[in-house]
Amino acid sequence: MVYPSFSIVFExxxxxxxxxxxxxxxxxxxxxxxxxxxxxDLNQENNAKTADxxxxxxNCKKAFPFEMDVTFRDQVMATRQKIFETVGAVDIxxxxxxxxxxxxxxxxxxxxxxxxxNVNLLAHFWIIxxxxxxxxxxxxxxxxxxxxxxxxxxxxxxxxxxxxxTVHPYFVNTRPDLPEHLHLRMPQLEPGFAAKEIIxxxxxxxxxxxxPRHLYFFAHLL
Numbered sequence: 001m002v003y004p005s006f007s008i009v010f011e012x013x014x015x016x017x018x019x020x021x022x023x024x025x026x027x028x029x030x031x032x033x034x035x036x037x038x039x040x041d042l043n044q045e046n047n048a049k050t051a052d053x054x055x056x057x058x059n060c061k062k063a064f065p066f067e068m069d070v071t072f073r074d075q076v077m078a079t080r081q082k083i084f085e086t087v088g089a090v091d092i093x094x095x096x097x098x099x100x101x102x103x104x105x106x107x108x109x110x111x112x113x114x115x116x117x118n119v120n121l122l123a124h125f126w127i128i129x130x131x132x133x134x135x136x137x138x139x140x141x142x143x144x145x146x147x148x149x150x151x152x153x154x155x156x157x158x159x160x161x162x163x164x165x166t167v168h169p170y171f172v173n174t175r176p177d178l179p180e181h182l183h184l185r186m187p188q189l190e191p192g193f194a195a196k197e198i199i200x201x202x203x204x205x206x207x208x209x210x211x212p213r214h215l216y217f218f219a220h221l222l
Contacts, residue, residue, distance in 0.1 A: 009034030017097035019046030021174030025195035070123035169211040
């Protein structure tokens with residue numbers, strides 16, 4: 001099926017986890033498509049490198065780095081205000097930040113388990129549900145990729161202009177140590193390919209996408 005797509009030229013797009021891997025590729029590709037990119041990451045040095053690379057390539061100020069820990073709600077809200085004052089209202093949010101500990105749950109350290117839950121689960125509530133929804137509902141612009149079906153249902157009636165795309169990626173080559181722990185049966189995806197597919201799904205306003213796409217079909221056969 002071919003989905004319609006739309007232009008995101010001049011849109012302000014925020015990417016969390018922009019200092020590395022998929023996040024860096026998302027930021028770079030979005031800038032190439034004409035977006036102003038807000039790069040957000042806990043690693044200030046890597047995040048600045050992403051923004052500098054974009055600005056050097058385009059010979060203008062297209063990327064703005066902000067340091068933020070997605071697990072702290074107060075910091076998320078404070079950074080949201082800084083972004084608004086410095087760059088403007090965010091049109092598109094890609095909440096990409098995530099971590100993984102390649103250990104069996106029975107041997108994983110408690111601190112590692114807590115960290116995964118804080119970054120991969122709770123942070124979505126602070127960033128999407130609390131940090132962005134008021135602004136997006138008011139602006140009625142999108143789409144805003146997210147990961148919570150509940151928000152889709154809540155906003156279906158009052159705010160149909162806010163769109164969500166949930167991404168289900170296969171393992172992406174962002175950490176060299178992962179394959180030896182996971183015994184993967186398929187080659188890892190490259191960050192650039194994953195980012196391209198994420199942006200494609202967002203532009204086509206798809207509610208959910210698997211990367212690679214054929215895995216979604218195979219999953220329903222099992």
